[in-house]
Amino acid sequence: MLSRLTRPTALTAVSLCALAVLTACGDDSPEGETASGFDAVEVSGPVGEVPEVDWSAMLEPGETEAQVVEEGDGAVIEDGDKVLTNLAISNDFGQDISFDTYSDQGVLLEVGSEAEPAQVVDLMTQLVKDEIEPGTTTVGTRVAIVADAEEEFGDLALNLSSLGIGNEDGFVLVADFEAVALDGPEGKTRPAPAWAPEIVQEKGKPTALDSSGLPEPDPKATELGKAVLVEGTGPVVEKGQQIVANYIGQVYGAKKPFDSGYARPDPAIFEIGTGAVVKGWDQGLVGEKVGSRVLLEIPPKLGYGKKGQGEDIPGDSTLYFVVDILAAA
Incomplete structure (x- = not known):
């Protein structure tokens, strides 16, 4: 996806x-x-x-x-x-x-x-x-x-x-x-915040984001939620760069992810900070360091809005992403 x-x-x-x-x-x-x-x-x-x-x-x-x-x-x-x-x-x-x-x-x-x-x-x-x-x-x-x-x-x-x-x-x-590109996140591990979904892993790779038990996010929220779970030690990601990233994305309350880069052989490449990706990614990843694992809670305004995207992302959906920044240039 x-x-x-x-x-x-x-x-x-x-x-x-x-x-x-x-x-x-x-x-x-x-x-x-x-x-x-x-x-x-x-x-x-x-x-x-x-x-x-x-x-x-x-x-x-x-x-x-x-x-x-x-x-x-x-x-x-x-x-x-x-x-x-x-x-x-x-x-x-x-x-x-x-x-x-x-x-x-x-x-x-x-x-x-x-x-x-x-x-x-x-x-x-x-x-x-x-x-x-x-x-x-x-x-x-x-x-x-x-x-x-x-x-x-x-x-x-x-x-x-x-x-x-x-x-x-x-x-x-x-x-x-x-x-x-790094093989995975590298740096100091930090605790997840209370609002974060549980990261379900298999063989060390995220396979799902379990938001059950979390209060339903406000669909009118305008602020991005962000937590750095692994603080990388590489160069800082700058606006307009290309990043190499592995990621998983899941809607609040959904039973399975709508997309997972971890399930593919190679990480993906995205241009960041220029509108090529959802606003939540642009806001949340610029300024972070290569090697970081970043957890994002993206309100509809910074995601896919009232229209949503296809069958897997209904309108007014709050999106959760875990993103591993593996390289930037």
Whole structure:
């Protein structure tokens, strides 16, 4: 139920099989000067922001090349780490940024893992993962990869139009390694307040929020209830950042959660403080530290209001969330 919290990332969710019949969209590229590898394109700009890409020529078909544009000074990335990464793509035909994740949701790359690509963006993330050297690559590093779509992906290049790449285009893929996500909350544990629901756990993971026995919250309340159950020691979450989070959400009095990130293989990524999520999240998580576990009591005014959301969240519902902040950048 992530779509109830944030905008769906439609471009990255397109399946490869659904696009397999697309036709070439780079066939009409104008003839002009060509160059090989990074002689054709230059990448600049600060890490953490959409890169500046300057094409001086069309890319000659050839082997895929990669280079470190800037080496970070953050933590060393190890095998098995999950790395919050932002991507940007530009092709040599349009020569602008045709796809990026900086203004919405980045991707979480698990170092050393291999899987068959299921979505178009998976083709790109695998290229990026191949450039991470466990024990050497550091957080804050920017890498750039130049490739010819047809030579790198063969027939799968027909799928790349959703990323702004024609099947005969050359392209540059830029990746910023922004943060390594924690496995769970880390810090000093604090007692829950009297108003808090009981956190039901199984194998150390929250599975439900039991509010039975608690007085019914006032649906006209305007104040957010917040308790930091684990006070993290990481950096402070700032407005406009992307956070990596595990969470569970349940309506007051409900018998089961309406959503649980803990039930999925990977935590979710959200932009915080900008209206991409419910107001209660924006108010409650900005200013907290990475590693924290935060309990939120969200009145309807800061949640889904009088209309509610679908069958699981009736109008005027008070929402309870437990959120583990695992990374921010």
